[in-house]
Amino acid sequence: MRTFAVGVRNDKIKDAVELMKIGITCYPTYGGSGVVATELGIELAARGHEVHFITYSQPFRLTGREANIHFHEVAVTNYPLFEHPPYDLALATRMAEVAEFYELHLLHVHYAIPHSVSALLARQMLARRGVRLPFITTLHGTDITLVGLDRSYLPITKFGIEESDGVTAISSYLRERTREAFDVASEIEVIRNFVNCDVYVRKPELVAAMRGRFAYEGERLLVHLSNFRPVKRVQDVVKVFAGVARAVPARLMLIGDGPDRSAAEYLAREYDVQDRIHFIGKQDNVNELLPLADLMLMPSEMESFGLAALEAMACGVPSIATRVGGVPELIHDGENGLLFSVGDVDGMAAAAIELLQDEDRLRQMSEAGRKTAQTDFCTSQVIPMYEGYYERVIRRDRGLE
Ligand code: GMT
Numbered sequence: 014m015r016t017f018a019v020g021v022r023n024d025k026i027k028d029a030v031e032l033m034k035i036g037i038t039c040y041p042t043y044g045g046s047g048v049v050a051t052e053l054g055i056e057l058a059a060r061g062h063e064v065h066f067i068t069y070s071q072p073f074r075l076t077g078r079e080a081n082i083h084f085h086e087v088a089v090t091n092y093p094l095f096e097h098p099p100y101d102l103a104l105a106t107r108m109a110e111v112a113e114f115y116e117l118h119l120l121h122v123h124y125a126i127p128h129s130v131s132a133l134l135a136r137q138m139l140a141r142r143g144v145r146l147p148f149i150t151t152l153h154g155t156d157i158t159l160v161g162l163d164r165s166y167l168p169i170t171k172f173g174i175e176e177s178d179g180v181t182a183i184s185s186y187l188r189e190r191t192r193e194a195f196d197v198a199s200e201i202e203v204i205r206n207f208v209n210c211d212v213y214v215r216k217p218e219l220v221a222a223m224r225g226r227f228a229y230e231g232e233r234l235l236v237h238l239s240n241f242r243p244v245k246r247v248q249d250v251v252k253v254f255a256g257v258a259r260a261v262p263a264r265l266m267l268i269g270d271g272p273d274r275s276a277a278e279y280l281a282r283e284y285d286v287q288d289r290i291h292f293i294g295k296q297d298n299v300n301e302l303l304p305l306a307d308l309m310l311m312p313s314e315m316e317s318f319g320l321a322a323l324e325a326m327a328c329g330v331p332s333i334a335t336r337v338g339g340v341p342e343l344i345h346d347g348e349n350g351l352l353f354s355v356g357d358v359d360g361m362a363a364a365a366i367e368l369l370q371d372e373d374r375l376r377q378m379s380e381a382g383r384k385t386a387q388t389d390f391c392t393s394q395v396i397p398m399y400e401g402y403y404e405r406v407i408r409r410d411r412g413l414e
Contacts, residue, residue: 031404032061032062032063033062033063033118033119033400033403033404033407034062034063034065034115034116034117034118034119035054035057035062035063035064035065035117035118035119035120035121035403036065036066036067036108036111036112036115036117036119036120036121037050037053037054037064037065037066037067037120037121037122037123038050038066038067038068038104038108038120038121038122038123038128038131038132039051039066039068039072039122039123039124039128040068040123040124041066041068041069041070041071041072041073042070042073044240045153045154045206045240045318045320045321046123046124046151046153046154046156047072047073047123048074048320049123049151049153049183049206049207049320050072050121050123050151051066051072051073051074051075052074052207052209052392053121053207053396053399054066054072054075054082055074055075055079055082056209056392056396057396057399057400058079058080058081058082059081060396060400061081062081062400063081063083063115064081064082064083065082065083065084065085065111065115065117066082066083066084066085067085067087067104067107067108067111067120068084068085068086068087069086069087069089069100069104070086071084071086072084073295073297074297083115085107085111087100087103087104087107088103089103090103100127101127101130101131101134102131102134104127104128104131105130105131105132105134105135105138106135106138108120108131108132108135108146109134109135109138109139109146112135112139112144112146113139113142113144117146118403118407119146119147119148119149119403119406119407120132120135120136120146120147120148120149121148121149121151121403122148122149122150122151123151123153124151124152124153124156125150125152125156125157125161125170125173125174126156126160126161126166126169126170126173127169127173128150128173129148129150129170129173129174129176129177130169130172130173132146132148132150132173132177133148133172133173133176133177135148136148145410145411147178147179147406147407147409147410148177148178148179149177149178149179149180149181149402149403149406150173150174150177150179150180150181151180151181151182151183151204152174152180152181152182152183152187152188152191152201152317153183153187153317154183154187154315154316154317154318154338155244155315155317156170157170157187157190157191157194157195157317158187158190158194158315158317158338159244159315161194161195162194167195170195171195171196171197174191174195174197174199175197175199177199178406178409178410179200179202179402179405179406180197180199180200180201180202181201181202181203181204181399181402182201182202182203182204182317183203183204183205183206183317183318183339184203184205184206184317184318184338184339184342185203185339185342186317186338186339186342187317187318187338187339188201188203190317190338202402204395204398204399204402205318205339205342205343205389205390205395206318206319206320206323206390206395207323207390207391207392207394207395207396208320208323208324208326208327208386208390208391208392209391209392210327210386210387210391210392212300213300213303213324213327213328213386214300214304214327214328214329215304215328215329215330215383216304219301219304220304220305223301223302223305224305227264227266227291227305228263228264228305229262231262232262232263232264233257233261233262233263233264233307233308233369234263234264234265234266234305234306234307234308235254235257235263235264235265235266235306235307235308235309235310235365236265236266236267236268236302236303236305236306236308236309236310236325236330237250237265237266237267237268237269237309237310237311238268238269238299238303238309238321238324238325239268239269239271239311239313239321240269240270240271241269241270241271241272241273241274241277242271242272242273243272243273243314244313244314244315245271245273245311245312245313245314246312246313246314246355246356247267247273247274247276247277248273248276248277248280249310249312249356249358249361250265250267250277250310250312251265251277251280251281251284251286251290252280252284252358252362253310253312253333253358253361253362253365254286254289254290254310255284255285255286255362256358256359256362256363256365256366257362257365257366257369258286258289260366261366261369261370263289263369264289264290264291265286265289265290265291265310266290266291266293266302266305266306267290267291267292267293268293268294268295268296268299268302269294269295269296270294270295274292277292278292299324300324300328303324303325303328303330304328304329304330306325306330307330307369307375308330308331308332308333308365308368308369308375309321309322309325309330309331309332309333309334310332310333310334310361310365311332311333311334311335311340312333312334312335312353312355312356312358312361313334313335313337313340313355314335314337314355315337315338316334316335316337316338316339316340317338317339318338318339318340318342318343319332319334319338319339319340319343319344322334322340322343322344322350323343323386323390325382326343326349326350326382326383326385326386327382327383327386327387327390328383329379329380329382329383330379330382331349331350331351331368331375331378331379331381331382332344332350332351332382333350333351333353333361333364333365333368334350334351334352334353335352335353335354335355336352336353336354337355340352343385343390345385348378348381349378349381349382349384349385350378350382351364351368
């Protein structure tokens with residue numbers, strides 16, 4: 014490695030890993046890939062690495078006060094000629110500038126489109142100046158399953174993946190899907206989504222203080238967290254909840270916002286449950302809100318992983334979800350949650366009613382979910398995988414492996 018980062022080192026963390034300077038690019042607004050990228054940067058910085066976010070706005074889970082974290086805004090100049098300002102080029106330029114100025118060891122981009130192609134351009138620009146900048150692309154889901162398969166994006170997405178110095182996928186499902194759909198032969202490392210189990214945890218005193226804002230004594234509280242895109246099937250959330258509310262005194266907390274919010278509001282009125290639903294929009298403190306609930310609903314059309322369900326599980330909230338994509342790698346049907354076919358709203362409602370009326374089973378599932386999060390998906394297990402992978406990619410780039 015060229016240099017080691019100078020910075021605050023968290024003494025609780027093992028010393029074996031060499032400190033690195035890492036650039037991270039992601040979509041900084043609401044969305045799972047941005048959440049994972051930001052949480053990863055926070056965890057890496059806490060372990061002493063120097064982290065540089067290169068994004069069009071400050072990632073929403075950053076306070077801006079974290080030690081070892083720097084934020085570099087990508088400003089896109091507009092001009093009347095441009096119907097679509099060339100963000101990808103502005104990003105590539107900023108990546109190259111930051112990498113050279115701060116002597117980054119590595120760039121890690123989240124979501125293939127367009128970030129891997131911008132990173133590729135940055136790497137090429139720097140190569141001309143004798144500067145090395147290997148980059149890793151992490152595939153998150155819709156960059157492969159929806160957007161990437163659009164004919165107009167497919168060839169360039171495939172190119173960006175194949176040109177990356179390292180590629181990770183957030184589930185085995187997504188790795189296989191990428192290989193099949195894009196005919197990619199190169200190595201793809203599976204590093205699953207993670208959760209900080211010290212931050213995402215049910216604290217009884219906080220629940221006692223806050224739950225009354227959303228549900229009365231004797232009522233059950235259900236929750237859904239997403240970006241309200243069609244793939245999340247938020248209308249199914251409302252339908253399942255309406256079925257539950259007919260049988261059990263219950264309320265629903267909807268966290269997030271997006272294109273399907275008004276359709277969900279309309280449906281809530283149609284089913285006459287609008288007074289039982291809290292549309293609370295985008296929230297920064299989901300770690301405080303999730304533990305207030307008894308049950309999470311995630312009836313998505315597709316989830317390459319299902320980070321929202323993992324965050325809920327860490328808080329002791331089991332999920333009723335769909336058996337799609339990478340979800341079965343996290344939720345084991347009947348043990349730490351329940352799985353259904355996409356669109357089976359009657360099945361999901363019946364199961365939710367049964368579970369909410371069976372205190373013992375609900376508690377068992379809640380405990381099993383927390384255990385899964387702690388055993389398999391905690392930052393303490395997953396962040397070292399990223400560190401190890403970074404080191405391998407850097408060594409390989411320098412011909413040391
Ligand atoms: O869910 C979305 O559409 C957002 C998307 C993203 O990339 O921002 O989420 C994907 O990445 C998350 C974090 O890795 C995963 O937990 C989600 O399962 C995945 N979403 C889909 O595959 C639909």
